[in-house]
Amino acid sequence: MSSVLSEIKKDYMKSLLKTGKREDGRGFDDMRALKIELGMANKAEGSCFVQMGDTKVIAGVKCETGAPFPDTPNQGVFTTNTELIPMASPDFEAGPPREDSIELARIVDRGIRESGAIDFEKLVIKEGELVRVLFVDIHIMDHNGNLIDACGLAAIGALYNTKMPALDEEGMKIEGEFVSLPMKKIPIPCTYAKIADSIIYDPSLEEENVMDSRITATTEDNGNISAMQKGDVGSFKKEEILDIVRRSKVKGDEIRSLLKEKFSEMR
Amino acid sequence: MEKDMKFFIDGKRIDGRAKDELRPIKIEVGVLKRADGSSYIEWGDNKIYCAVYGPREAYPRFLQKTDRAILKCRYNMASFAVDERKRPGPSRRGVEIGKVTQGALEPALLLENFPKCMIEVNIEVIQASAGTRCAGITAASVALANAGIPMKELVPACAAGKVEDQIVLDLCKEEDNYGQADLPLALLPRKNEFSLLQMDGDLTEDQLEEALELGRKGCLEVFEIQKQALKKKYITEDVLNE
Numbered sequence: 007m008s009s010v011l012s013e014i015k016k017d018y019m020k021s022l023l024k025t026g027k028r029e030d031g032r033g034f035d036d037m038r039a040l041k042i043e044l045g046m047a048n049k050a051e052g053s054c055f056v057q058m059g060d061t062k063v064i065a066g067v068k069c070e071t072g073a074p075f076p077d078t079p080n081q082g083v084f085t086t087n088t089e090l091i092p093m094a095s096p097d098f099e100a101g102p103p104r105e106d107s108i109e110l111a112r113i114v115d116r117g118i119r120e121s122g123a124i125d126f127e128k129l130v131i132k133e134g135e136l137v138r139v140l141f142v143d144i145h146i147m148d149h150n151g152n153l154i155d156a157c158g159l160a161a162i163g164a165l166y167n168t169k170m171p172a173l174d175e176e177g178m179k180i181e182g183e184f185v186s187l188p189m190k191k192i193p194i195p196c197t198y199a200k201i202a203d204s205i206i207y208d209p210s211l212e213e214e215n216v217m218d219s220r221i222t223a224t225t226e227d228n229g230n231i232s233a234m235q236k237g238d239v240g241s242f243k244k245e246e247i248l249d250i251v252r253r254s255k256v257k258g259d260e261i262r263s264l265l266k267e268k269f270s271e272m273r
Numbered sequence: 274m275e276k277d278m279k280f281f282i283d284g285k286r287i288d289g290r291a292k293d294e295l296r297p298i299k300i301e302v303g304v305l306k307r308a309d310g311s312s313y314i315e316w317g318d319n320k321i322y323c324a325v326y327g328p329r330e331a332y333p334r335f336l337q338k339t340d341r342a343i344l345k346c347r348y349n350m351a352s353f354a355v356d357e358r359k360r361p362g363p364s365r366r367g368v369e370i371g372k373v374t375q376g377a378l379e380p381a382l383l384l385e386n387f388p389k390c391m392i393e394v395n396i397e398v399i400q401a402s403a404g405t406r407c408a409g410i411t412a413a414s415v416a417l418a419n420a421g422i423p424m425k426e427l428v429p430a431c432a433a434g435k436v437e438d439q440i441v442l443d444l445c446k447e448e449d450n451y452g453q454a455d456l457p458l459a460l461l462p463r464k465n466e467f468s469l470l471q472m473d474g475d476l477t478e479d480q481l482e483e484a485l486e487l488g489r490k491g492c493l494e495v496f497e498i499q500k501q502a503l504k505k506k507y508i509t510e511d512v513l514n515e
Contacts, residue, residue, distance in 0.1 A: 120473035219376075232474065242467050
């Protein structure tokens, strides 16, 4: 039944898109209302709440110390996890992470790791022995489309918000002293959905349900691309990919300056 | 040490290839008896088996789709496939690769021919040396053809990347580990569209365009190798002599 309904819906949305309109009245490059709140979870070293339209996610950063990976003795450890908790959607179930959740976490992880947003070498306490271990856990509270962008923004927001205990050379906490993370860049993920021949930014849940495919492009402060991922079934022409990259740069700059404003308020 | 690594010696890459040259690729078709379709690929130092089962009734039943078959792709790496032993069992990386593999192959298949069924693709990496997801997709596409699954076209895959600010085709292990960017691609040759696209590292817009074009050409070369492998399987010597 649901597949029949979505076929009808898909036709409707396609014909609407041909006239340059989206179902919720947005333009092709319009984002839903974005709200970012920093430091709302006090027990976390850093946290960030992001709302994009009706999609709501919360990211928290916890810091520990531990051994580095044998192949990167001079770098801190960074892991990202997303929890598609049953609260967020009738389709989510409790239990071990599923494909969607793992893909989501890995896209967010790559966007931050590969852009060099964090100076991992500054997270080393004793080379080869002791480093900072960062956990970014992102909880999806309300799934109404485009989780990748919401989670990516929440993660970067929480990292910039992080104040972790200062450590001496032996890795012991220095009471009452806190340091920020060595952040260098603000990578911004922008997700585009392809429905028939139209490519639209920030797909809503309904648009995601009828989309053929999607691409997420993560851009850096200097306009370079640091990560990309095609998701779902479907395929893209070269020109379409380049068009998405161009659009994501413009959008990325817009969101980046918004975040910068937030970060400066914080300090 | 790694950062000062030289990727080019006298204009050649560290393994002696030109910038737009693939590693040697060998594909065999129908190598596993029990599977409905299978293939084995050697791509540089990568060694990968692929088995296809189906179409058969999808289970668990709630996964069944009334209007088409579902495609399940499982990517697994043997514990001995890499230098340091990999913990056996599903990894997060493997799960994600399985998912993007499915996304890359599905647009080429006529799944609507088999409602309520499933087609399973199993990719087993025996030896890994950069580019296993592309090699896996390339092999899987051939195994699907070997299983007689109706398809619109084969799906060749190949990565492009950046080392020392130069765009190169089909990264080898060192280039993958210490290079500047990696862009695995899969191509639908007839449609001329990409069905796998991932990227990490650092690329400018112009470099991305160059890499996409180089990757596309690489995929077309892989496409020829896929076709040759299938022809070799089905054209017997008698036919060739006639």
